[in-house]
Amino acid sequence: MKKTACNIFLYDKNYIFVSKIRLNHMIVSSNKLRILLLCLFIVLPYWFYSINETKYGLIYNYYKDFDVDSLAEVGDSYYKKNSLDSALVCFSIVSGKYNDEASVEMSKLCAHSFNRCGVIYLKYNSYEKALSMFLRALEICEQKNYQTYIPKIYNNIAHVYYLYKDYATAESYCEKAYELGVKNQDEEIQNIVLKNLIGLNCYLKGYEKAQQHLKLLNKQHSNNNPTFDYYLCISNGAISLKQNKYSEALDYFLRSVQYADSCENPNQLKYSSLSNISKAYSYMNKMDSAIYYLEQGENIVSSHLYMDLLADCYNDFSEIYRQLNDKPKYLSYKEKYLNIADSIFNIQGFGHIKDMQFLHEMDKVEKQIYHLNDVQMMKDHQIKLQQQILFTVVGAFIVILLLLLMLYRQNKRLKESNDELFNKNLEILKSDDIQKKIRQQVQIEHEKQAEPDDSVENKVKYQGSFIGEEEKRNLQEAIQNVMDNTLEYCSVEFNLDRMATLVNSRTKYVSQVINECYGKNFNAFINEYRIKEACRKLIDIENYGGYTIAAIAESVGFKSNANFNLIFKKVTGFTPSVYQNMAKKRQNTPPDSLD
Structure with a gap:
């Protein structure tokens, strides 16, 4: 949906530009032509919007009566082709058919669909919706004991917290995902989560953990593994940067650029390398080089619409120009950063995410208590608990009384x-x-x-x-x-x-x-x-x-x-x-x- 909106926006800008050129060449044309162009300018966005709405309606009406197995396959096909709008419609239809009496296979499809919806919402920068989808998928997996899929959901939840820069919570979810991945012997999820953990360790300055995770990642791959080499360079570079060994850190980051092209998600990894190179040069007070490499990183993230990385890039630019006392450029990049940050990271949204997570945990506890069959055991447990509380209170009262007495005698002396x-x-x-x-x-x-x-x-x-x-x-x-x-x-x-x-x-x-x-x-x-x-x-x-x-x-x-x-x-x-x-x-x- 957002990509369509973006295309409409670009189309309108080009239309205005062409219109201005024509108006410059037809400055003596009649008022009727100007009125016509103005009407087109006003009507055109609504026309595109109606086309977009009609498109979604057609997709929904076409697929709503499909069986869930076929519809999930179609959704996966659209997802792999990066037709995210169509994929979202298909997965929404499948997930909407879930109920508590659903079979195990139906529940698995619904959990998969909720999870895929969450990933698509992440790509659209709608993080609250994404987390709500992930939590719904997690709830289904926990109810149906679908353990093999839970690590993927944990990893995706960690991604949401990472985007909000809550790296500690993101790390805890990644660790849960890795533990379950090892338990399920799922090497694919172990590989993905270890990469994420290495990055989070570096953000949290847990460089020893990063080295441990690098060793685990290396065990899963043969020699000449570019992914391992990339993360090894990034981790060693971050450690050198912490130790103020800027030239050594710069060498590691420059080498990581060479490995990024051979990895999955090469553009994001290359931006991370360029950003770190820029940071190393800024620490060395070589601001021209810092700006040069950060501009290369900006070209990558802006061309691929990585909005969260673009926000970080503009924030880094503002910091560089602040150090250079270039107030106009500092304010310009700070404004760009705040505009993007306000659009994709809002504090209320993050608070809502925390609330959703808390409610999910509370819901799990309530369901566990609800499924206790032995009522007498609950009563015995409550009696024992009350006795413990009573003994604790009496003991605490005696201890406090003794402490007060000792304090009184001490004060008297x-x-x-x-x-x-x-x-x-x-x-x-x-x-x-x-x-x-x-x-x-x-x-x-x-x-x-x-x-x-x-x-x-x-x-x-x-x-x-x-x-x-x-x-x-x-x-x-x-x-x-x-x-x-x-x-x-x-x-x-x-x-x-x-x-x-x-x-x-x-x-x-x-x-x-x-x-x-x-x-x-x-x-x-x-x-x-x-x-x-x-x-x-x-x-x-x-x-x-x-x-x-x-x-x-x-x-x-x-x-x-x-x-x-x-x-x-x-x-x-x-x-x-x-x-x-x-x-x-x-x-x-x-x-x-x-x-």
Whole structure:
């Protein structure tokens, strides 16, 4: 039907072209001639359509009373001659005569007819109708246990999913078809399915599977087999392409072109080779060569009306011109691709196909249950199933209950551990504050007794390369004085140089004293004081309760919030947010409950 429509379309275009030539030569002709030509232009398509409808009606009326055996043979004869419209009419008549009481031979003919209808609809790019025909054929074969024909149907269903680029589902159906083909010892279907599996393996990048299937295919053929050589080149080329060995891949693909002419479906295989050659050149950034070989592939698929391959070809062209930043050509080929893709691949149709497949599977399950003869067995099975479910539910409930209990006890222990750790942090802060006050009082008394030129600031002045014990002690006192009596360390810019300036010393001596007297480096020493100051602010809910963690981190001298969180947890054992939440809970808890 589509081919007829296509011929009508081409005929109309030629007619318009001829008409325009004549009008150019007869530009001074009368208005009557123009009106006549316009009428012909309007009426001509309807005339062809009526002829087409009459043709189908004549075929149907001629064959409708034939017996199914003769009609199936006629349909096969038309199919081999590529008279698909006539073949479709014959197979539709045969398949329409199927019923559940049909004999085994009648069922086989009907299954064959449904399958052939599906293949014809595939060639017409009507994929939903095709799948519905295949599923109907599969249903008949399963009902009548016609196992030898099922692999062909599985392979055809895989073809539908392949066209919709659902390669995983297509591969699963091909694997089913191959298993049944081996079981039925059908070498022909094994050969066909193995070729399809190799192609699908390459699409899914399952190159190891492809090599295994190539070995199986080689076992079925003698030496000098061009089909095997073709798929071997394509598979090895795809593997080389994956490994970025572009020159090696290109060599394999070029060799595959030579074998394609000797295979079945040479045009489709040759296009696949040319497309892969183009892809290899594009990876090598040789876009002129990529375009050249893709144009050769376009000539093949467009002349033979392989619409799905033509869509892929235009999509590849658009990708090449996108890489070349040629926007007009990119948009032109993208539009061509979308036009074809919209006409033969629509998402709603694919969804409908999935639904049909699901309904078919569900129908199979329902029929299997329906044919169970022993009702008591079903009841016993249901009772056992209910018992299993009950035991499972009770067991699951017990397990969940135990898990909840364990979780509760774990949370309780964790809370107690956190409370203990929080209390220790509070005790450390209190101890630091007490020691700080003691040091301040000692310093005040010391300053009263000291001579005016005997202050800590003057004591730590020295220029030598060696620092004695007295200088160390004086420098430590100066450093401790800065840390106790100022908040300089809370500045983001505070560093070793600033500390050396404040204590009137050199940086290396400051670093040496901190390492020797406090057992840590400068950064760790300063960060510890900063974290303690942050802790004071976090527990001071009244003054700092509205501050964010980031704001508190910045206020104590941390540039990075992430670094603050890391060091805070290292020092206190808590994250800042948990520490703040615990402080808030303590504030909201009555005093009596703290004991």
